Amino acid sequence: QFSMRRSMRLMQEFEAFDEERYLGDYFGASEDMLYLEAKQMDVHWHSHANNLSETQKIVEMTEAIKNLNTTSKCAGFDDCDQFFTQSERDLLMKLPNRDYGSIVARASDEENLFLGLIDIIYAYAYDYRMAIGDQSTESAWTIGKLSSTLSWLDLYDCENDTPADILRFGMRRTLIYPYLRYWNMARLVANDVVNIFNSGRRTVLRCLLAVYKIFETSDTHYMFNKLYIADYCVWLQKISEAVFRNFGSQLTKDCVLSVTKESLDLDLVELEQLALSQEEEEEVESDTNDDTTTDSENSH
Numbered sequence: 191q192f193s194m195r196r197s198m199r200l201m202q203e204f205e206a207f208d209e210e211r212y213l214g215d216y217f218g219a220s221e222d223m224l225y226l227e228a229k230q231m232d233v234h235w236h237s238h239a240n241n242l243s244e245t246q247k248i249v250e251m252t253e254a255i256k257n258l259n260t261t262s263k264c265a266g267f268d269d270c271d272q273f274f275t276q277s278e279r280d281l282l283m284k285l286p287n288r289d290y291g292s293i294v295a296r297a298s299d300e301e302n303l304f305l306g307l308i309d310i311i312y313a314y315a316y317d318y319r320m321a322i323g324d325q326s327t328e329s330a331w332t333i334g335k336l337s338s339t340l341s342w343l344d345l346y347d348c349e350n351d352t353p354a355d356i357l358r359f360g361m362r363r364t365l366i367y368p369y370l371r372y373w374n375m376a377r378l379v380a381n382d383v384v385n386i387f388n389s390g391r392r393t394v395l396r397c398l399l400a401v402y403k404i405f406e407t408s409d410t411h412y413m414f415n416k417l418y419i420a421d422y423c424v425w426l427q428k429i430s431e432a433v434f435r436n437f438g439s440q441l442t443k444d445c446v447l448s449v450t451k452e453s454l455d456l457d458l459v460e461l462e463q464l465a466l467s468q469e470e471e472e473e474v475e476s477d478t479n480d481d482t483t484t485d486s487e488n489s490h
Contacts, residue, residue: 192345199342200455207366207456213465219372228319228370229378235386235393273392278399282423290425298348300429304437305346305356306339307394307422308383312360313337314397315382317404320370325400328369330408333401335367336360340414354445357383362454373451373458380446387438391426394434398423 219225270279294300313336317329338344338359346356360383361376386393402419405411426434451458 195342196344199338199344203362203366204456208371209461212365212371212456212458213461215370215372216462216465219370219375222370224320225370225372225375227322228375231319231322233315233318233323233382234396235382235389274396274399278396281399281402282427285420285424288421288424290421290428294425300433301348301437302346303422303425305348305351305353306418307426308353308356308387308441309339309344309346309360310337310401310418310422311386311394311397312357312379312383313340314401315386316360316364316368316375316379318397318400319375319379319382320368325404329404330411332368333404334411334414336363338363340418352445353441354448357445358449358453361449362456365454365456365458377446377449380449381443384441384443384446387441390438391429391431391434395423395426398426 215222270282274282294303310333313333316336317326317332320326320332321329334340339346344359357380361380364376364379365371365373386397398419402415402423405415405419451462
């Protein structure tokens, strides 16, 4: 059933792919002010990731595990008050305190949840950059559309899916649905996902809380909070930093580099080569016409 759903999703994506729209961004997005601003903006996860030395990461992980308190709304975070804003802490207080032990009984169950989390964080990171760190009227639609977990209720299986596969799915949908359908943007966001996970659970939780707030104000997307986001926020507090770091270590820059244009199965390379050839032919034809005009003028 789930394999059939994924096949249907991939087929619909292929049919929805707009070659002219893609080529428009292929040739023009590098000078698009919105892309340039999104590319150059300061993102909240960089500051935390860059400020953590390896020693600090070990200390943070040790302290988080030592102070783990499953009855707290900030379970596992010894510096909840210092890291999260008042608004974020208020939202954490609203979330239900659930036990997922019977549902997530095996390590493979946790890995499958992590894979779905990559998918949602990718969609969030794209919207965060395109909205320049703020919430836009399109944010709920963008996140819901880019995430296969949300838009198709897709499920991932760690026996068949890898973190690189999840990034590939997100990058593929980036070139099909949103306003900016640009390969460099898709790769930038994929690197963002790696940096977010390398920043630790707190940063990922902050991203999820932002997604929750976005969906909470949407008349059509609020159900995603009930189906996914609230549970992810609670579950993420209950797992140990060690478990999180173990999975996060699988999400590397190599995962991003392994995703090629060919692997997206949209015939991007052939499409670009054809467009470049046509552009060269038009330039040659234009130059020939200019030379002919000049010779004609000189003859008179």
